[in-house]
């Protein structure tokens with residue numbers, strides 16, 4: 337189901353959390369709301385889900401105006417960073433809960449819950465209590481529970497925010513695979529650009545209550561609309577007064593057209609990557625090379641080089 341927001345404004349007292357925001361989420365897509373803390377991502381997600389009412393503007397899901405429809409009638413599934421599970425109920429019963437209160441037949445509930453637990457790879461842990469799960473397993477249970485009611489839209493607010501880096505990584509791949517299987521329109525909030533680049537079909541960059549840019553991961557990385565998006569999406573450095581990506585600076589031993597001279601101040605080898613701090617007449621910058629490139633150039637601190645931006 338597609339989601340549209342038109343001219344959404346949300347204030348908390350005098351503070352404008354969302355300022356005339358338009359959004360268009362394609363049916364079946366996995367869309368990331370990405371931006372720095374306090375930018376308004378969660379507020380936008382909550383407005384879509386009906387947990388906040390906008391002061392101006394409209395929200396529609398599948399073409400239906402939902403602006404005044406209460407959250408529980410929007411058919412949306414939520415997952416938050418800290419999932420409030422029923423501690424006294426098993427994983428199975430937690431997932432079944434939403435179906436049981438809808439008084440679905442027992443056999444149907446059992447079949448559906450087993451399907452969902454299989455989907456999130458928790459079928460072996462169905463009898464455990466939430467406290468006996470790892471953080472990653474708990475978030476997978478939360479997703480199964482959100483999917484149980486067959487929502488038309490899934491809204492995830494920093495679902496992996498409380499987990500350590502390694503588990504986050506795992507769950508990203510897993511979320512992507514899950515989405516490819518169920519295709520439910522999904523919007524997830526993250527402040528982690530790598531997470532958005534890796535998982536999302538489309539990224540919406542939100543900052544200061546406004547949408548800065550919407551695009552595919554490669555669009556945003558390669559064609560940022562402004563310096564804010566450029567800096568937010570990946571590493572940057574400054575060559576000749578212009579922001580560039582450190583891996584888009586070509587380093588040569590001899591002069592080439594458009595290149596400026598520099599001297600290597602420091603080299604750092606980080607796995608396959610070499611980072612060189614370089615001093616130029618125009619200021620300092622850092623560039624990123626492969627180990628092979630650095631070795632071919634025989635770079636050492638003090639090497640004289642020529643630099644030019646290749647994009």
Ligand SMILES: Nc1ncnc2c1ncn2[C@@H]1O[C@H](COP(=O)(O)OP(=O)(O)OP(=O)(O)O)[C@@H](O)[C@H]1O
Pocket residue numbers: 348351353371372373374375376377378379380525527
């Ligand atoms: N209920 C509220 N009352 C007052 N201010 C609020 C409320 N909810 C959010 N805000 C403010 O609105 C701004 C946007 O918050 P929001 O949670 O949407 O940002 P965010 O981009 O999701 O950031 P984070 O990643 O830190 O959650 C923040 O400055 C926040 O303090």
